[in-house]
Each structure stands twice: as C-alpha cells, then as structure tokens.
Amino acid sequence: MQSLPNKLSCFSDQPIKSQHDDHLKNNQYARGLLEFIKIADAPITIGIQGGWGSGKTSLINLLQNELEDTQETLCVTVNAWQQSLFASGSGGQIALSLLESAYAELYEKAKNSKLLGVNLKEVLEKSSKSFFGAIRLATTLYTGVPLPGGSENPLRPSQTFKLLKAKLNETIVALTNSTENKINRVVIFVDDLDRIQPEVAVEILDVLKNLFDIEHCISVLAIDYDVVTKGLRKKFGEQEKNQREFRQYFDKIIQIPFSMPTSAYRNNIPGMLERLLEAILPGVVGAQNREDLIEDVSEVALLATDGVPRSVKRIVNTVSLLSIIDATTPSESDKVSAPQETLVDLQFKILFTVVCLQVSFPDIHKALCQLPDLKRWDEDTSSTVWHLSALDYDDEHLAALDIEFTEDWEPTLLKLIVHHELIAKAIDIRDIARKLYNLANQPGGLQVLRRTLRSTSITDTDNESGHKAELHLSKDDVTRWCRSILQELLDACEGREHYLGNLDRRRKAKHIDGNWSLGHDTSDLGKRVHDIDIMLHPDADPTDSRYCIDFRIPSAKNNPTLRDKIQANSSFSEVLNNEWFRVDIPDNPSNNLEPNLDGFKAETLPHVLKLLETLG
Numbered sequence: 001m002q003s004l005p006n007k008l009s010c011f012s013d014q015p016i017k018s019q020h021d022d023h024l025k026n027n028q029y030a031r032g033l034l035e036f037i038k039i040a041d042a043p044i045t046i047g048i049q050g051g052w053g054s055g056k057t058s059l060i061n062l063l064q065n066e067l068e069d070t071q072e073t074l075c076v077t078v079n080a081w082q083q084s085l086f087a088s089g090s091g092g093q094i095a096l097s098l099l100e101s102a103y104a105e106l107y108e109k110a111k112n113s114k115l116l117g118v119n120l121k122e123v124l125e126k127s128s129k130s131f132f133g134a135i136r137l138a139t140t141l142y143t144g145v146p147l148p149g150g151s152e153n154p155l156r157p158s159q160t161f162k163l164l165k166a167k168l169n170e171t172i173v174a175l176t177n178s179t180e181n182k183i184n185r186v187v188i189f190v191d192d193l194d195r196i197q198p199e200v201a202v203e204i205l206d207v208l209k210n211l212f213d214i215e216h217c218i219s220v221l222a223i224d225y226d227v228v229t230k231g232l233r234k235k236f237g238e239q240e241k242n243q244r245e246f247r248q249y250f251d252k253i254i255q256i257p258f259s260m261p262t263s264a265y266r267n268n269i270p271g272m273l274e275r276l277l278e279a280i281l282p283g284v285v286g287a288q289n290r291e292d293l294i295e296d297v298s299e300v301a302l303l304a305t306d307g308v309p310r311s312v313k314r315i316v317n318t319v320s321l322l323s324i325i326d327a328t329t330p331s332e333s334d335k336v337s338a339p340q341e342t343l344v345d346l347q348f349k350i351l352f353t354v355v356c357l358q359v360s361f362p363d364i365h366k367a368l369c370q371l372p373d374l375k376r377w378d379e380d381t382s383s384t385v386w387h388l389s390a391l392d393y394d395d396e397h398l399a400a401l402d403i404e405f406t407e408d409w410e411p412t413l414l415k416l417i418v419h420h421e422l423i424a425k426a427i428d429i430r431d432i433a434r435k436l437y438n439l440a441n442q443p444g445g446l447q448v449l450r451r452t453l454r455s456t457s458i459t460d461t462d463n464e465s466g467h468k469a470e471l472h473l474s475k476d477d478v479t480r481w482c483r484s485i486l487q488e489l490l491d492a493c494e495g496r497e498h499y500l501g502n503l504d505r506r507r508k509a510k511h512i513d514g515n516w517s518l519g520h521d522t523s524d525l526g527k528r529v530h531d532i533d534i535m536l537h538p539d540a541d542p543t544d545s546r547y548c549i550d551f552r553i554p555s556a557k558n559n560p561t562l563r564d565k566i567q568a569n570s571s572f573s574e575v576l577n578n579e580w581f582r583v584d585i586p587d588n589p590s591n592n593l594e595p596n597l598d599g600f601k602a603e604t605l606p607h608v609l610k611l612l613e614t615l616g
Helices: 027-039 056-069 080-086 091-112 118-143 157-177 198-211 225-236 243-253 269-280 290-305 309-328 340-360 362-370 379-384 410-419 423-440 445-459 475-495 560-568 597-615
Strands: 044-049 073-079 185-191 217-223 256-259 510-512 515-521 531-536 547-552 573-576 580-585
Touching: 027 056, 044 056, 044 243, 056 073, 056 185, 056 217, 073 080, 073 091, 080 091, 080 185, 080 198, 091 118, 091 157, 091 185, 091 198, 118 157, 157 185, 157 198, 198 217, 198 225, 198 243, 217 225, 225 243, 269 290, 269 309, 290 309, 290 340, 290 423, 309 340, 309 445, 340 362, 340 423, 340 445, 362 410, 362 423, 362 445, 379 410, 379 597, 410 423, 423 445, 475 515, 475 531, 475 547, 475 597, 547 597, 560 573, 560 597, 580 597
Parallel strands: 044 217, 044 256, 073 185, 185 217
Antiparallel strands: 510 515, 515 531, 531 547, 547 580, 573 580
C-alpha cells in the first residue's frame, strides 16, 4: 500500500499573483506586453486571447502589478462574469454594471492614493457624483425603473451615453493632466468575458468599446475568441459564409490581439509537474527513476491538455485524491505479483495516464472502463459493445487525417474517435492509448489498469457514473441475471471442448450477508474445476466490480506450482483456502445491476478459457 502524501493533498486553481509563482514563465511575455502598454498611444483596446484555463487572469495580475509599480499608471480590474451574476437583463445593463464597478475602483484608488494632492481629490469627488448620476440615468434605459421621485429619464439614449462617456472622460483627464501626480494613463482590465453567454458577451463588447474609447485610457479584455464567434452567429450567420464580417468585427473591437503563449508552455510543463508532484506525492517523485518518470507523465499530460495549466492541475489533483483513497483502502483480492519498486512506478504511470484520458477525453475513458484490455478491441466488440458504424474513408475530415492506426486494436479506437467527434485530437488520443497499451502489457499491468479504471468512477463527472445503491432486489431478478452469465459461460466452454455441464434451472440465487451467489456443481464431470459461483455484490466498493466468477479447483490446494500457473493469468486472483480463484466481470456501462454480457464475452471469457487450457 502506498504511503500517504505528507505535504499537500491538492493545489488551488487560483491565478498567480506574482512572478514568484510564475512556473510557466509567463512573465517574459508579460514584460513585452507591459512595455507596449507603457508607451501605447491611447485610446486602444488589447485582447488577451486564450481558452479556458490558459492563464489569462494570471497574466492580468502580472501586468497590473508591474504597471502599478511604475506609479505612472492607474489600473482597475473588473470581472464580467461576476457582474453578470448580479446584473440581470441585457448585455448593455451588464456593461453598465461593469463600468460602474470599474469607476468605483478607479475613484477609490485615486482618493486613497498618497500621490494625489488635495485639489485633485476635490475635483474627483465632484466628478464622481456626476458620473454615478449618469449611471442612474443610463440604467433606466434598460430596467424601465423610474428615477427617484417617479420622474423619467429626460435624455434620449444617445444623449445618456454621451453624458456617461463625458463624465468618465472628465475623471480620466483630471487624473492624467494633473501636475500633482505622475499618472499618465489608466488601464482597465476586463476579465472572464468568455464565461458569459456568447450573445450577451458580444453586447457587452459593443457597449464597452464605445465607452472606453477615451484619451489616456487603455482597455485590456481577457476573452476566448471562440466564445465571441458563437455570439456573432446571431448577428452575421455562420462564420464560413461570412468570414469578412467576422474579421471586421474583431478588428473594430480589438486593435491589438495577444494570444496566450500556450505552445511555449510545453518546455515548462515538466518543471511545473515536478514541483506539483513533489508537494503531493513525494514518495513517487523521489524514486530512483525520477527523471524518466517525470518525462513520461509530462509527455502524456501535454498530449491530453496542450499544456493548459488549469487542466494539468486538475489532473494532478485527481491523481492525488485517488492515490490517497488507494492508500487507505487495501484490497486483498487485487494483489499484483511484481517487485515493489516496479509496481509503484507502474501503478503511478497507469493512474496518471488514465486520469489524463478521464479529464480530457471522457468518452474514450468510458470505453476503456467497459473493455480495459485493448487487445480485445476488434471488429466484433466495436459493433456489439459500442454499436459503432464502419469508417467512411471518403469523409473529408477522415480523409484529411494523415496518421496511421496500425495496431490491431487501433481501428476500433479510430471509430470511437470519429463517433465522439474527436478527430482534431486523434493523434494525441492514439499516442496516449499506445502508452497505456504498453503499460498494460507489463507484468501485472492489465490487473493494475482494471483496478485503476474502477477507482476512477469516484472522480467521474458523468451523472450516471459511480456505484449507486440498489434496494429491494428480488431473488428472481438476481437469479435471471446470474443465469444469463452462467449460460454464456457454459455455451462458450462447450463450443471449445471444455464441457462444464448444463444449466440447472432448479437452482436459484442465494442471498448471504448482503451479496448474492448462484452456484454450479461440476464435481461429477471429472474436471479440475469442481464448483463455479456467479457472484453479485450490489454494494461493492467503487474500486471493485459488482459481478465476478469464483472457481473452486481442489487440486490447487496442495499444489503451489499449479496455483502459480493459475495466477499467471493476470485476471485471476486467489480468494480462499488456496483452491478458490476469482475473475471479475466489467460493470454495466449504464450503471444498473444487470450484467454486462458484452463485456463478459469480450473481456472475461477469454481469460476463463485460458484458465481451462492451463488446467488441461
């Protein structure tokens, strides 16, 4: 059993605040953007483009800290998503809420600054009253709520927005033209625009663009262009047919695009991973093969996440949780015969790789949970287990896929990739699957993989995942389910000259200590297998299968050599008195208690037949 982490169990997903925490070396890019902002001819709008978790907020923090240290720039930051939670209505109303929040922070920073003289603070006091009055006027346009006293807004919408912009301009000019301080520009950061509904985000951009178009004002918008593109479809139609309109919109809103340097993260992810793992799993990273281990898991992490920091942290935190659970939940039935150092290394690599798939490609992870042995992924299983269609190589997307799927199981993987619309990530998924295949083929690897896949049900975000307690099971239902497994087993064995008798329909499942068992007696057939029990554990731990088959082989009791041969089949484990041996059946992917017959035939049955061949 692995030792528990002795430092941290996980890492917060909070954005970094300073250069000290900048393990991905964002600061070298921030510095270039910083120097640009210092001497930019304002007004100008800069767009920090990046997907979910790419580090946009961290970059804003670095920029703000550096700019404020110069004492020449006054920075304010507003969060569009947070403002949207408290400002119901249209994008225009949310934009006003953003503007009000930005001005309030600007005013408070200026009022409390030691750099501003008394005269300037008095000017700001008067200006702020006028500004907030204009905000109230503008708000009536969206809410329809009359002004205090019941009066309506006397100004037309265009006049109201001109007044609002004029009051904002008045404040910024007062700050930047004063001889009482060194402030020469105001930078307004707007974060988390891409967390808002796409159509609303576009409305906000339209309003902010007009309001922030003020001398000495630089606006920096953190946004994912893909979100804006979705919002523009309502305005312009599909992008493929209206490329010119989409491009013109972006050019109008954002003068300077700055994309997060995620491709450059690749060089720094190994160092980041090493630091994270040192803090939560010191025993693993302290192994003799430390450099090889970090290199291996870094490669898998990059394939799965493209170096997105938030995804990497999520993977590490999930691995930490599952490692702690594993360390505190011994399972005698899952012992693996392998040297301890080799086993720890193998377990960690398999766990890390499986979690990468679960976080980034949950559909592929779910398929692995159904059939962990990739060798069994063939034409039959692709149609019977997943009901996948044949590949259409004339499809333009598939035809453009210039990669090879050469292993016997890889065409089935490609079908899954196409079925779940993951073609853009096909190479990465294939390479991760190949690494997992090689790990599973090491001694004890497949057994470790099965147990790992069962354990990841705990961290599955699918609402149907995880074991659910099923109450009021009837004996007839359980008998029917167990008989279906036993019948498949007997038919398959007879077809391969391993006759184990006929199904006795007089027998019914027995309920003992919360578990169910349906027995089958073969002792009068002259076989080494004397009894077969189909077992159902309704309340099994998430790391264990609900269904399993126990075989009683009396001749193994005093025959260590035979026991070793039996357990050489990686799916079998000894469970009782040196004569009972167990093999698991994959759980039903829909998570109910009915048996997974497709999984049994594809995953379990080949190992049963191998056992019978071993016994002779």
